[in-house]
Amino acid sequence: MGYSKNEIEVRKLEHILLCKYCNVEYDKTTLLEDVELIHRGTSGINFNDIETEIKLFGKKLSAPIIVSGMTGGHTIAKEINKNIAKAVDELGLGMGVGSQRAAIVNEDLIDTYNIVRSYTDNLVIGNLGAVNFIVDNWDEEIIDKAVEMIDADAMAIHFNPLQEIIQPEGDLNFKNIDKLKEIISNYKKKYKDIPFIAKQVGEGFSKEDAIILKNIDFDAIDIQGSGGTSWAKVELLRIKDDETKDLLKKFVNWGIPTAASIFEVKSVYNNIIIGSGGIRSGLDIAKCIAIGCDCCGVALPILKASLKGWEEVVKVLEKYIKELKIAMFLVGAENIEELKKTPYIVKGYLKDWISQRL
Amino acid sequence: MGYSKNEIEVRKLEHILLCKYCNVEYDKTTLLEDVELIHRGTSGINFNDIETEIKLFGKKLSAPIIVSGMTGGHTIAKEINKNIAKAVDELGLGMGVGSQRAAIVNEDLIDTYNIVRSYTDNLVIGNLGAVNFIVDNWDEEIIDKAVEMIDADAMAIHFNPLQEIIQPEGDLNFKNIDKLKEIISNYKKKYKDIPFIAKQVGEGFSKEDAIILKNIDFDAIDIQGSGGTSWAKVELLRIKDDETKDLLKKFVNWGIPTAASIFEVKSVYNNIIIGSGGIRSGLDIAKCIAIGCDCCGVALPILKASLKGWEEVVKVLEKYIKELKIAMFLVGAENIEELKKTPYIVKGYLKDWISQRL
Amino acid sequence: MGYSKNEIEVRKLEHILLCKYCNVEYDKTTLLEDVELIHRGTSGINFNDIETEIKLFGKKLSAPIIVSGMTGGHTIAKEINKNIAKAVDELGLGMGVGSQRAAIVNEDLIDTYNIVRSYTDNLVIGNLGAVNFIVDNWDEEIIDKAVEMIDADAMAIHFNPLQEIIQPEGDLNFKNIDKLKEIISNYKKKYKDIPFIAKQVGEGFSKEDAIILKNIDFDAIDIQGSGGTSWAKVELLRIKDDETKDLLKKFVNWGIPTAASIFEVKSVYNNIIIGSGGIRSGLDIAKCIAIGCDCCGVALPILKASLKGWEEVVKVLEKYIKELKIAMFLVGAENIEELKKTPYIVKGYLKDWISQRL
Amino acid sequence: MGYSKNEIEVRKLEHILLCKYCNVEYDKTTLLEDVELIHRGTSGINFNDIETEIKLFGKKLSAPIIVSGMTGGHTIAKEINKNIAKAVDELGLGMGVGSQRAAIVNEDLIDTYNIVRSYTDNLVIGNLGAVNFIVDNWDEEIIDKAVEMIDADAMAIHFNPLQEIIQPEGDLNFKNIDKLKEIISNYKKKYKDIPFIAKQVGEGFSKEDAIILKNIDFDAIDIQGSGGTSWAKVELLRIKDDETKDLLKKFVNWGIPTAASIFEVKSVYNNIIIGSGGIRSGLDIAKCIAIGCDCCGVALPILKASLKGWEEVVKVLEKYIKELKIAMFLVGAENIEELKKTPYIVKGYLKDWISQRL
Ligand SMILES: Cc1cc2nc3c(=O)[nH]c(=O)nc-3n(C[C@H](O)[C@H](O)[C@H](O)COP(=O)(O)O)c2cc1C
Ligand SMILES: Cc1cc2nc3c(=O)[nH]c(=O)nc-3n(C[C@H](O)[C@H](O)[C@H](O)COP(=O)(O)O)c2cc1C
Numbered sequence A, B, C, D: 001m002g003y004s005k006n007e008i009e010v011r012k013l014e015h016i017l018l019c020k021y022c023n024v025e026y027d028k029t030t031l032l033e034d035v036e037l038i039h040r041g042t043s044g045i046n047f048n049d050i051e052t053e054i055k056l057f058g059k060k061l062s063a064p065i066i067v068s069g070m071t072g073g074h075t076i077a078k079e080i081n082k083n084i085a086k087a088v089d090e091l092g093l094g095m096g097v098g099s100q101r102a103a104i105v106n107e108d109l110i111d112t113y114n115i116v117r118s119y120t121d122n123l124v125i126g127n128l129g130a131v132n133f134i135v136d137n138w139d140e141e142i143i144d145k146a147v148e149m150i151d152a153d154a155m156a157i158h159f160n161p162l163q164e165i166i167q168p169e170g171d172l173n174f175k176n177i178d179k180l181k182e183i184i185s186n187y188k189k190k191y192k193d194i195p196f197i198a199k200q201v202g203e204g205f206s207k208e209d210a211i212i213l214k215n216i217d218f219d220a221i222d223i224q225g226s227g228g229t230s231w232a233k234v235e236l237l238r239i240k241d242d243e244t245k246d247l248l249k250k251f252v253n254w255g256i257p258t259a260a261s262i263f264e265v266k267s268v269y270n271n272i273i274i275g276s277g278g279i280r281s282g283l284d285i286a287k288c289i290a291i292g293c294d295c296c297g298v299a300l301p302i303l304k305a306s307l308k309g310w311e312e313v314v315k316v317l318e319k320y321i322k323e324l325k326i327a328m329f330l331v332g333a334e335n336i337e338e339l340k341k342t343p344y345i346v347k348g349y350l351k352d353w354i355s356q357r358l
């Protein structure tokens, strides 16, 4: 795609620095603030009995939280992945790595990903881009490489049309993505029967998408809706010429808010749903579970913490778990199954959205 | 509970000072502003005929107002309780005392509560925490002690999961609270047949709670919903370390707004309902009665007034009564029974809430 | 009522000065802004053909506008009434005078009211307070005096519970107002068969009121809803002691917004409806007619103009007529009957109001 | 009409200068922001396959965009028309000219319109005012003159009651506009069978209008709703006397927002609909197509660009096309037909509007 490896590395570093220092989040929200959990004045449970464990993709998690896949492919990425791995190992959580394409193309970079396995046996999720199966004609062999590279427990295939269209170097062909069905099926038959996750990168999936993903036999959908990291905003900070800036601004609020996307997807999809995109507290996590998710994913706050050290990652994640447990105490849910059944109210724009689409 | 009596006394004083000097109220409202009473242009009544009397828990009140239980257990508390008692006696209203646990544990403190009986024969309501019946294995004997201590006309059992979870020294076990059914029943059989009230402390009860409280045979529910004093805010002012502050902020708006909680409870509970939490005018009181309450409770404004003297408490309560009477005149209600039947409109978020939950 | 005539005169002058110089209008609106007339891009009419004439209470009006009754009883009132009379005569509109009680009690003041007949033969409406028929035991003879005093074409009986309750000297008995039925019927039989109008003074009538007024056989209802002049605000400016101020503030927004009151009344009342309270443009008038009124009334802006001279009153009223005609042109209504059938949209809080009450 | 040609020319120039330098747009919006297209996370198409072509009025357009008719009749107008013609020729789009009345009245001005044919063979739409067929008794011969003047592919007949009523020199008779049916039919029989478009100038058409326009056999409706250029605002800037200013302010927000007008019209009209009035991006265009339009029209931004040169017009239009294509990519629409079927959500006031009117 006419860009040198070096240019891509520079771009990835720029992304990380922008995420660290600038406001790269949507102006619009996840709409999770339109979900209100109902306080239980009698509670009826013992805080110390609360259990947050779940089982996901064959592995146990001490709480329904994974770190969303973010990076790999250069020195800083290696450090970030290491810090995240140490933290999730410490806490019994799971994590994803960033797109493994860099190491597929250049084996020298493999250690920037598989470093995670030096620090944890917990759930680790691999990451490849859907678009490359089309434009680069990838097949099950590439998947095998990616899985083996990090001994992945599951594979995330990311769909990122907005990101591709706004990047000067983007791949713009998502036609015939249903060919993923055969590729995944072949992989599972020839190699390992691990779960495959369809993942957005911050714009969410619609109901229509979920039907397509269901037909491709994806085992899980990782929502990654709008309200958290905005790729249009990241690019807006990078781009210099005024015309492209002006154009980007039009799409800075594009995307399905996370809460809306969760309702869209769960209306047609019965398998695992991961609530993600703009998850910023244990209260957000409790709301996602209550409205239908099995687990949540967090990216940006963990990236920031990981740049300070693995203990910082532990701190952030511990806070989320604590908040989740307090929320569970206040709605009287002793475990995640009970939290899934807790009553809630939907208000404002989210209510409008649901009533018109579902 | 590894806290010394001294530490608890200091904490209670801190609470009073914070309530006196700082903004300790919810950012969100009671939603009573979403209730609109309908003006009656023809009125049809004589202002001088308006009667605000009610009968509550076997005692007459000149207006449907009680001072919610707040304090006891130290010198300032004694002064506060005395001032409130003198005022309610003067006006023919009722009052509650704060949690009597301090005097259950330490009999030296009894006079800080029973001082009220030196000043009034009116309705006085005792106060114990539901959680202590579980964690401290309290039984009907403790209730007896509390009742006799102040010759209580009724007993409030407070449920305060949020308060407990955010206090470093909190009791966190509300499991098996239905054992209160037997304890209360035993008490009534062995000692006195007085009414028992389930009381929140500022987060309100849900419909689900009300069903449980009904099964425990509570004679009344004291709503104490969100919109007035916020315990998370009080604690936020006390706490020093940044991490706990950050966590508390997430729950500063937790709770069911008073008006919503009233609708929740009355949808399943047919006994006495006291509207409380953020009641700040006679207009609020008129609205509570119109939407289904039998009486209202006020805490914070009375605490503040009581620190200035009993005449100040009288002044505040008199203003509420006057406003209540004007509201009754303007909706054409000659007495509380008619006020209960006055038409009203529910708008905004409260309307949403009701339509989704009830 | 222990107030001397002098004190009452001073109070009336104070009212006029406050209305002239201060903001005495509601913070809340008439809700007419929640009514949207639908633009007709094709119009379909000739502007010069537009006719705004109506017939009201046996007299012709060149446009559906009357000046609401405001004053009488002192020298400035006489000047005001004269200026209004000259202006409505010039334009072919109608007017009311203020409460005639002053002149009933003291015949010396009659000329401050009947001055209007020196300047116009147009529609003139008399004005008495409903409350006086109860507290002062007025009967049909008093009505006769009032009618003859100004050769009234119709009589307005004003209902003003809020005004009475907030004035230190207020009459507070609206009990048995249905006795007005017999008094009015007696008057019509013994004296003249002129129409009687039930009139508010800025808080509007409810549906329940309208049923009562219908039973009293009122020939018309003059809405005078909330959104324009607020009597609580006027009093707030006059009163000095802090406690009364605090109390008045609670009721400063009390009342049924004009648009809501119109919908309330028309839902049960089939006779003449006058839209009034906060009418401030010809567009407001067009909206009132479209949602069900036969005519509109304006007070405050005319009071202000009348203090400058009768030409100023003409100017203000001419502007209203011009705006009304433009609105009619833009919705394609050639006359008031067509304007009554023009489509409109109801939004926001007014929509909520209607859906819950009607 | 007692205005000299010179005065009219000066007024037209004033309009252009005010549009160039001042804020002449509505305070209220098109309500297109209440339309939300649904992101397709899987996209499913190849960006490079996207086709935006449409056929309109017998001509091909490379994208569903025309420049709305604006000017003619003086030297600057000629320059403007030339620049727009060069730009639409370059890009394969269409355009309209401004009202041709000036050149009907004075043949010397013809070249200020027909200059466009020196620069493009693309779709060019003529423009005459509906009101003149009534007040000036125009007939099919006038249409013939206008068509031949610019070899028009289609004729727009503009309806502008607001504009006429607020201009001191306005024509105020829209009565019997259905006589246009015969005139147009005669024209088509005697001269050329080209399509006729009913066009507003910024206040939109209602459902009732659309029924009338359908009966007149208009082949297309050009919405030109509220939210973009506001003629009341333009006049407000021109007018000097305070009274007229005050009156104009009342109507500054008059009109049907573009999105609402599109829904109104399409509910009763099955022919070509052009979405216009406040179209300011390719995203707006995508929304108009999704909710039912065949093409969009843009005026003000093109006027501004044309005053800088034709390349600037190209730039603006190219940006719109690019944004439209990105939106199509993100909703997975390969062509305009697919875009017409893309799902969307309607929220806020637009939702209210539709639910009450349609
Ligand atoms: C620096 C950075 C790099 C990312 N790289 C990838 C990636 O390679 N593959 C992927 O699927 N998502 C990637 N993401 C997207 C995240 O997984 C996630 O979908 C998105 O950031 C929204 O979540 P958040 O709001 O919690 O940040 C990246 C996000 C960030 C912030
Ligand atoms: C200083 C203070 C102490 C309180 N102590 C108690 C208590 O001991 N027991 C209890 O049931 N509620 C207690 N409360 C809660 C009040 O009864 C009431 O539920 C709460 O303040 C909400 O009402 P408000 O908004 O009118 O203040 C206390 C409140 C305050 C302000």
Ligand SMILES: Cc1cc2nc3c(=O)[nH]c(=O)nc-3n(C[C@H](O)[C@H](O)[C@H](O)COP(=O)(O)O)c2cc1C
Pocket: C015, C016, C019, C068, C069, C070, C071, C097, C098, C099, C127, C156, C158, C199, C200, C201, C202, C224, C227, C228, C229, C276, C277, C278, C279, C297, C298, C299, C300, C301, C303
């Ligand atoms: C100075 C003043 C005096 C008034 N006096 C009377 C009165 O004597 N009788 C009456 O029925 N209404 C009286 N009104 C009320 C008006 O008729 C009208 O109901 C009210 O002002 C609301 O209309 P507005 O918003 O157009 O002012 C008075 C209003 C004003 C401003």
Ligand SMILES: Cc1cc2nc3c(=O)[nH]c(=O)nc-3n(C[C@H](O)[C@H](O)[C@H](O)COP(=O)(O)O)c2cc1C
Pocket: D015, D016, D019, D068, D069, D070, D071, D097, D098, D099, D127, D158, D199, D200, D201, D202, D224, D227, D228, D229, D276, D277, D278, D279, D297, D298, D299, D300, D301, D303
């Ligand atoms: C300077 C100017 C002149 C216009 N002249 C005409 C005209 O002669 N005939 C017509 O039908 N519309 C005319 N219009 C109206 C436009 O065609 C269009 O309906 C209106 O500007 C709303 O679109 P916009 O918001 O994109 O500007 C004119 C608009 C402008 C800005």
